[in-house]
Every structure is written in C-alpha cells, then in structure tokens.
Amino acid sequence: MSSDQTLINFNAGTSVPDTEANGPNGQSIAEWRQKRGIHPSQQIRTVRLVHMRYQHPDLKSISTFLHDFGMRSVKETEDRVWFRGYGVDQYVYYAQKGPKKFLGGTFEVETYDDLVKASKLNGAGPIQSLDDAPGGGSLVTAFDPEGIPINFIHGQEPAKTGKMPERLVVNYETDKPRKRRFQRFDEGPAAVHKLGHYGLCVRNFTEQLDWYTRNFNFVPTDLLYVRDENNIDQNVAVFAHIDRGNDFVDHHTIFLSKAQTSHVHHCSFEIHDFDTQQLGHQWLAGKGYKSVWGVGRHILGSQIFDYWWDTTGNMIEHYADGDLVNQDTPIGHLPAGNESLAVWGPEVPQAFLD
Numbered sequence: 001m002s003s004d005q006t007l008i009n010f011n012a013g014t015s016v017p018d019t020e021a022n023g024p025n026g027q028s029i030a031e032w033r034q035k036r037g038i039h040p041s042q043q044i045r046t047v048r049l050v051h052m053r054y055q056h057p058d059l060k061s062i063s064t065f066l067h068d069f070g071m072r073s074v075k076e077t078e079d080r081v082w083f084r085g086y087g088v089d090q091y092v093y094y095a096q097k098g099p100k101k102f103l104g105g106t107f108e109v110e111t112y113d114d115l116v117k118a119s120k121l122n123g124a125g126p127i128q129s130l131d132d133a134p135g136g137g138s139l140v141t142a143f144d145p146e147g148i149p150i151n152f153i154h155g156q157e158p159a160k161t162g163k164m165p166e167r168l169v170v171n172y173e174t175d176k177p178r179k180r181r182f183q184r185f186d187e188g189p190a191a192v193h194k195l196g197h198y199g200l201c202v203r204n205f206t207e208q209l210d211w212y213t214r215n216f217n218f219v220p221t222d223l224l225y226v227r228d229e230n231n232i233d234q235n236v237a238v239f240a241h242i243d244r245g246n247d248f249v250d251h252h253t254i255f256l257s258k259a260q261t262s263h264v265h266h267c268s269f270e271i272h273d274f275d276t277q278q279l280g281h282q283w284l285a286g287k288g289y290k291s292v293w294g295v296g297r298h299i300l301g302s303q304i305f306d307y308w309w310d311t312t313g314n315m316i317e318h319y320a321d322g323d324l325v326n327q328d329t330p331i332g333h334l335p336a337g338n339e340s341l342a343v344w345g346p347e348v349p350q351a352f353l354d
Contacts, residue, residue: 044217046110069318074134085192085193087194105198199266203262206235220238250324277304
C-alpha cells in the first residue's frame, strides 16, 4: 500500500459552531424558559461577575499566595484586603480576617432598583454602602435555598485598566508571520485579568437550578445528566452564563453540581494565554503551593486550566482561551462523567471531584 493510501488518525483540533458542539439535542433559551414559566422581565438583571469574597484566618499568608497567583493588593487594613487584576474592576477578590468562610461571588447589576429587588429576596440583607472599598458602590448579600451567599453591587466606579500583555505572533507550519523576532519570557506569577466564574456543590440540584435561573438572568449553556434506574435522564450539573442578549459573554459564569454537601467548589480567574499559564504554574509550584489539577484543557468551555489549593484550603483556578456565547447559542444536554471534563491534561484527581 502506498503512503498516500495509508489511513492514520492523527489528533486534530477544530473550532466548531455552537450548534454543532451542543449536539442534536440543543434547545433554545426561549424554549427552555417558556417550559419553566420563567419571565426575564421579572428577574434581577446582572451585568457581569466582578469579584469574589472570602474570609481567611491568616490574611498575611493568603495575601502572599494571591500575589504569587497573579493579583496585587490595592487597599489593606488590619482585617481586610482588596486585590485587583489588570482589567476594569477595582478589585477581583476581597478577603477579610476570620474563620474560613465563603462569602459569595459578587455580580454587578444594571440598576439600583435591581439592588432593591435583591434585598427583598427571602433572607437577604439590607443594602450596604461600600464607602471604604475601592470604587465605592452599594452591595446586597442574598442567600440561596441552601444558605450559600451571593452578592450584588451597583454604583462602583470603574478602574483604569492596566497594561495589556503582548499578543504573541505564532508561527504555524505553512503560515509563519513571525520573522526575525524571537519568543522570550520573564518568569513570575501569571497576571490575573478578571474574575471569570465560580462553582458550587449543592444538595438539591433541581431546586437550586430553579432559584438561580428564575430570580436572575442566568441561563444554562450546558446541562449534564445521568440516567437513573428507570432509564430517565436526571440533570445533575449546569454550566450557566449571564444572558446579555446579543452581547457575547463567557461560556459560564456560575456552575452548579449535585453533591452530598453544599459548599463552594472553586473560583476561576482569566489570564492572558497558554505561555502565561504554564509560567504561572511553574512559579506556583516553585513556591511550594499544592496543585489540584492541571495544566489541561476542558471540553465544555474549552478553557485551558490549572487548579490550586490556596493557603486556607480553597480551590482556585487560572484559565485562558474560553468559549463565548450569546442568546442564540443553543442549550446543550450532555451526559455527565469524568471523561467529559478534559480533552488533555493529567487524570482528574479525586480531590477535584469531592
């Protein structure tokens, strides 16, 4: 047999349309909402995810870790620290002193009236003025049916963006635009651009999915199911994004997964590119921090990832090269399983699944 007749299945990558990637069972957002009686006009309208809030027993050690992770502190007091990236957010991470505790992700909302709506949710706190925080603004903390906090902010002044990393020119086998220019890198942390998403483990998945998608403009990008003993598909996880109509947004901003206990799983911050990620991974490993999983590439969302334990025992992720979606992206319905987590990278550890 001649060489041109030999069939070899080499690996290959391709960028496919969302209608193809989400398979034949894709469903429109409008249809999904209609079946559940969800009315967008009644929802609290979020714009984007802006910062995480955590409580740590040792602010010094967590501050050192977050600097090594790629953030910088912009304001410090005896019992609080605010950290920022190089994007438009005044801060992407807020830490306060105290026993280990998750204080929730924080979403910017469209109007002050949305804050008022949030304050009227069952168990929500009052509207607080953030006079001492960078950029100011007002904040409401609400709680989902399992007691997990979620925050909403309005009126914060945007920050000036920092210097953007250079977009490297890449040479391919038949397209080589980089001529007489050599790739060189500086060692150091992987600078954080912005907060991308966070994940929650929940006991009653159906109730939690309904609460998050009914009260706020969160919609599924992908729903994952398992088949029960009656051969009926039961949803057990969701990647959900913020519905901003025709505007493109990250593949997911919040992730819910059925579990034995309710807790935060991880939070995730965007960085520049693959080289930045590898160098940041190398930097953290050299400092003796504990890797959870990575570097690898997810299937759903497509992100290149690496997960770490912070010094308090919370999981935190870098990601790069994530997918974008909008209102025309069909909702995917896919089987759940470890094999759907990554296309390449180390084998998924049990610690990530707990």
